Amino acid sequence: MNFNKTKWKEFTKTITLIGLVTLSFGLTFYLWSNDPTYDEKMVKKLDQPHYLNPQYQNQEIYQLVAPSSVILHRQNNKNWVPIDSSDFQKLILFIHDASISNPKEIEPTAEEWEKMYFNTIGIELQYTQDITPERLSAFFSSLKTLPQPWLSEMKSISKIWFYIDDDSNAVSAWIISDHDQKIKKVRTQLSIKAFTDILSEVQTNQINIIPTTVDGEAPWTDKEVDEKSETVPTETSFSFPRIFYLPTTSFEMKKLYYPYQEMNVDTILEWMFKNPISLFDNHDEKIYEEGDQFLFYNKKEKSVIYEDSNTKPTAKDMTMADDMNHIQAFVNRHHGWTNQYMLDTFQNENLDNRYRFRLFSNGLPVYWKSNEVHQPDKIELTPEFNGIKAYSRSLYYLDETEVISTASSFLSGKENLVNQLTAKKVELASITHIYLGYAGSFEQIQNKKSILLQPSWIIKTKQNEKIMVSLED
Secondary structure (H helix, E strand, O other): OHHHHHHHHHHHHHHHHHHHHHHHHHHHHHHHHHOOOHHHHHHHHHOOOOOOOHHHOOOOHHHHOOOOEEEEEEOOEEEEEOOOOHHHHHHHHHHHOOOEEEEEEOOOOHHHHHHHHHOOEEEEEEEEEEEOHHHHHHHOHHHOOOOOHHHHOOOOEEEEEEEEEOOOOEEEEEEEEOOOOEEEEEEEOOOHHHHHHHHHHOOOOOOOOEEEOOOOOOOOOOOOOOOOOOOOOOOOOOOOOOOEEEOOOOEEEEEEEEOEEEOOHHHHHHHHOOOOEEEEEOOOEEEEEEOOEEEEEEOOOOEEEEEEOOOOOOOOOOOHHHHHHHHHHHHHHOOOOOOEEEEEEEEEEOOEEEEEEEEEEOOEEEEEOOOOOOOOOEEEEEEEOOEEEEEEEEOEEEOOOOOOEEEEEEEOOHHHHHHHHHHOOOOHHHEEEEEEEEEEEEEEEOOEEEEEEEEEEEEEEOOOOEEEEOOOO
């Protein structure tokens, strides 16, 4: 009798255990079949809120370091290619794939300068300031590795001029350094037919511009010799002035009023950290920490500074392209390209490579009027070997889905611009760059908070001054 009771108890335990195991498998199957996948959970976490157009996160490295301005030369007609157009993207992809070889230093004659600027078809790449040779290695697919001895001879590069070289019956280019007073002529593998085809396809804006200097004679001007003078002229070293593109008369552009939005610092924390803790919190600032990472949130300026003390110094053999890969991955991880940003400046400070990216709107660079450090016109990053050492930006961003208002604005032609600069006591010989841009500021219009983009001439000088000029100034 006791034996039967024991046997029955064992049988009951066995049935119960089998039932529990079966229930466990059933629940596990239910959870697996109904729970979203890891990728789905990540998408749901990262997809909200939508801060930007996805196109800014899908940029290639060469697009981030691309020239800020492209000028098409169709013999004596010269026009800008709007960089917010599909034609611009098609053009820089075409140039990006150009193989550059056979460099040689040249000293063009006045006749050669005149032919280049007035009787040649070509594509000219320009930048918001002189760039380093490393930037070319990040842009051109054929210059991936440095040092390129011939390129390293140039401390800075001002512009690159692609054209059809009649002498060699090939597409060649001048790489011009205004600072070093050097010109390297290189050959490309681009076919003449493809080159002329893309020139005929690309659309340009309607502002007619001419190459000019604001101080000194143009290099295509023949030097006259005074035959009556008994002094024998001495040979001078090769030199040339900086050449700018300006319209001869004033022209109309639109000043634009856009709404702006604010990124949520809590969402940024969710994207950048796993388990941050608050170290400090007062009326003006809040500091978050996780391990060696810190995020400083300025409540007044609505800006953030991220720092990571656990990064390793950049290896000597790392290129700018390597740095840009780190930057792109980091910024994409928290949807940081809130608008179109392109590389503006590069500085090496105490072995750190510091990159500043400039906001572009409607194809033009934006510069903030106020002196506050963190404004929507720039994003700064310092990459290192295993990550990002420092990152700073404004939390405000331009909402380009609508324009609140527009108004007519006019910009000076060459003569009036020179007069305005003279009135501002700007030394013309010190000017290094002149180009179109926007002066940005926070404004109130139609009872709405907005960002005003005021069309302006942007003037850069050898003293690192930045001057913004419009007819309304």
